[in-house]
Every structure is written in C-alpha cells, then in structure tokens.
Amino acid sequence: MKKAELMDFDKALELYEPVLGFEVHVELNTKTKMFCGCANEFGQGANTNTCPTCLGLPGGLPQVNRKAIESSIRLGLALGCDIAETSRFARKNYFYPDTAKNFQTSQYDEPIAFNGSLTIELESGRQVTVEIERAHMEDDAGKLTHKGGATGRIQGADYSLVDYNRGGVPLVEIVTQMIEGGEADSPEIGKTYVAAIREIVKALGVSNARMEEGNVRCDANVSLRPRGSNILGTRTETKNVNSLRSVERAVRYEIQRQAALLSAGGTITQETRHWHEDTGRTSAGRPKSDADDYRYFPEPDLVPVAPSREWVEELRATLPEPPAARRKRLQAAWGLANLEFQDVVNSDLLDAVEATVAAGATPQAARKWWTGEVARLANVAGVAADSLVRPHQLAALIELVEAGTLTDRLARQVLEGVIAGEGTPLEVVESRGLAVVSDDGPLIAAIDEALASQPDVLAKIRDGKVQAAGAVIGAVMKAMRGQADAARVRELVLERAGTAE
C-alpha cells in the first residue's frame, strides 16, 4: 500500500473544518455476562467461560442480567441522558468468527438512554460540551488471534483462533452527536472526552475502566468540511483506538491524511480504518457497504426493558459526585498547584491521595509520597501504585516522618518493609531498628569525634564560616548510618564547635 501522505496540521485546518464523532464501548464489570450466567472474567484459560447461550448453540436462550441494566441506567444518568420508558434489544446480523451467534444482541430503535451531554475542559481552560446521542446496551464479541502470515495481523494470516470468554460480556456503547467547532483542539477533544468517560465509569464503579485491557474502547469518526461549505465531508471510522494518547494521535492523523487527499483532488472513501499503535497510522479496513446492512430486528427471545420511574430515581440517588466537580473540589481543598494536582490525576492516584488525607496525612505529603516513592516502586514492580500500599499505612508512615521519628531516607526503607509485608510502618521501624536517633548523647559523641578529627573545619566554624559545618554533619550522618535528623545534628555541631574548647 502506498504510504499515506499527510498535510501539515495547521494548513489542513486553514482549508478544512474537522467534524468529529465518537463511539465509546464500555465493558461492564458485572460478575456474569449480559445474557447468561457465565463468569465475566479474563486471565482464565481460553473458552472456559462459555455456555450454549453465549456460544449461540441451538436451544440457548438469553436472560438479561439485572445488574447490567442497573449499571447501564446509572451510566446513562451520569451522562445526563433520559432513560427510556421502554427499551428493547435487537439483533444486529452479520457473519464474523468472533460472534458465534452470527448476530450481536444490541439495541437499535429503543436504546436504554438517550439525549445526554458531557462538558469537558481542555488544558487551555476551554470548555466543550459534547452532546450524547444515545447509550445502548449490547454484548461483546470473542477474541481473535491471527496465526501465520508475516505480521500476525489479520491480513494474510493463514488461519485465526477464537476464544469466546469475552463473547457475551455486557457493553454500553456511548454515541456522540457530531462535534463541530473543535478546530485545532479536535485531537485534544477526542482524548479529553474519552478520558472523561473513563473517569465517569470508574467513579460509578460500573467498569474496571482499564483501557489497556480493552475495558474502554474508542472508535473515532472524522470528516472534513471545506471552509465556506456547509456540506459534510465523507467520514471515516477509525476502530479500536485504545489509549488516550492514541485517540489524540488518530484524530490528528485522519485530519492530516484526509486534507492531503482532498486537496490533491481525491475523494474520501467511507470506510472503517484500523489504527496502528506502532507506526501512528491508520490503514483501510473494509469499505462501508453491504456488510453494514445489518437487518436489525427486535430480539424475539427477550421481552422489553421498561424501567419504572421509581427505579430510575433510586438509581439516580446512587450517583457519585461528578468526577470533574470532585477534582475541582479536591484541588481547592488540598491547595495543590495545578501541576502537582495534574500529576496526581494523571497517575490515577486521586482516590489514594484522598484516602491518605482522610487517614490524617497532609495533602502535600500524601501527594509527594504517592507520586514519588510509591509510584517509583510500583513502576519498578510493574504494578499499579495503589496496589502496593494501603492509604492508612502511608498516612502512618507520613506521620512518623512529621513527628521526626523518621527522615525521608529512613521512611523510604520503612516503606519497602511495609510493601514487603513486614507489618505496619511502626512495626517495621521497630523490627528493622530504623528510627532516628533522637537521644542527643550518641549524636554529641559522634560530633565531638568528627570535630576532633577535622581541626581545620573546627577552626573555620569558629571563624564564623558556618557552611564549613557541612563536612562535619556529613561525617556524623554517616557514622549514625543516616538514622539522625540532619537539622538537629547541625544545631549540635554549631553548639559543640562553640563550646568545645
């Protein structure tokens, strides 16, 4: 395939106005699948969670998971949607090996939630309101792996393998209306919108919300409208853009690619495109054609879902504070600078810091420890920071530092002990003998020895060259194997230098 040529982004924006649309699929974290009692879990052996219903075997009959309906309604409400008085499932018919039933059970003309909106804030402070057309329920497909061929990609593979554990897992698909006026912010709008959805489903607790595991997946629709025209351009749909950064890159790439093609007199093909994380490009998938004639019809094996208004209001009462509002409130309460606060948010440590502050730590110290040493250790171990240590343990550690029992350096050792399962911070301090030496006796002995062995330094201190004390403090800290409070040592050095005639 010929390398796609790209137009400079600014130039593309001079000539064309980008119009966006997003479809975000959220995998719900129910215990069971959407229409059968098979476990909704991964990391198990292939095809261990299947049954006649999710395999589409003859005689299999779907039964709707109440919890999935609840989660879908709560998600709809959190997106400001109306909840349908009556809603039903429909069959979306197509043949593809990841869908054993030969249809996806989805919703067509009566989605559970519709007419919502979500206001996002860009880094510049610009606010963009994204209108939500609908949020509907459906079941997920199985997972394909492609074997043979040069690249392990679907194109040119010799054959493919299917694991149906994910087939039938509940999904909510959130569809935006057209987003116009994004202009140069379009790529950032994509990223920020998906981040906001992810944050909301996480706060609701309806999804594990891990993009790297496919819990939140985004299809990005991009079209270009020539300046001065009011006719929409042909759009492409880039499938399965599965990280925030990729959403931003994919939107930018499609704007540049389409602009180059259009300005060279070409036309855009309405098609799905595949995003390639490694090269940062999209490539043509199948054209939108007959394959999109899905022949939807109402699912005959399921009766309508008609949530009573009482139930909807009960569920509305369970909604958490909207994440954007919560962030504003916490940043104000904690008094953190923008960069510090962003660091916490971007590291997914808002909950951890909040819990640590609730357990008594100061916000600044909680922030410093979580985004600093804990994040570093988590990075080394390849795990999430908040899985390493409990907030109340970190709060206890911070308290020991602030009480002067531990220096930062000693506290890092204690943290390692806590993570290694040696007990609470206090227990680790005791078992490892790590507390700061707060008794002046041993300090004074070490100071006198250091001063005696460095008479030139002693002379300088007496001459008023106080900074010379650094050499003595270093020697003492070394002698105490770090278990001393440097500020106290400094005080004592000056005191001893003055009196040790």
Add this chain to the structure above:
Amino acid sequence: MSGITAEQVAHLASLARIDLSPEEIASLTIDLGQIVESVKKVQEVATPDVPATSHPMPLTNVFRDDVVVPSLTVEQALSGAPDRDGDKFRVPPILEED
C-alpha cells in the same frame, strides 16, 4: 405488484450467506412478494393508535440476578467445532493480504 425484486432476494441471500440458484431466487421472489402483500393488509387495519408489537406476551423486565453459574467445560465447548487448536476454535482466514 409487491415491489420485491429478484435483485433484492439475491442481495438478502448473499447477506445471509445462502447460496440460491436462479430458479430458487425466482420462486422466492414470488413467495416473499406474497408475504409483503399480506403484511400490507394487516397495515391497513393497524391505525396509528395501535402500537407496534414485537412480542406477543405482555411481559417486561424479566431479569436474572448477577450470579455465576457453571459454564461448559472446554471440551464440551469445543466438541462441536469443525476445527480447533489447543483450547481455541480454529477458523479459516478472515481477510486476504492487503
């Protein structure tokens, strides 16, 4: 005239992956045309105040609790598969080389 054409039948057959001979297409075009005619008769009776019915039973909100029940074993799940590779279903190539 029903408005169902042989082209439409052939298109539907290809969407449904059903291989039809020209004779079958011709006869199905007539059959489907008659069905559409019959439905039209019903539509004449169904005035706008009659709601569309997708389900004959006056039931809504039939749910099950979110409780795991045992699945098939891997061997049971794969027992009807035309081909397998380890614990996975094996299927022919999906897309050609691009």
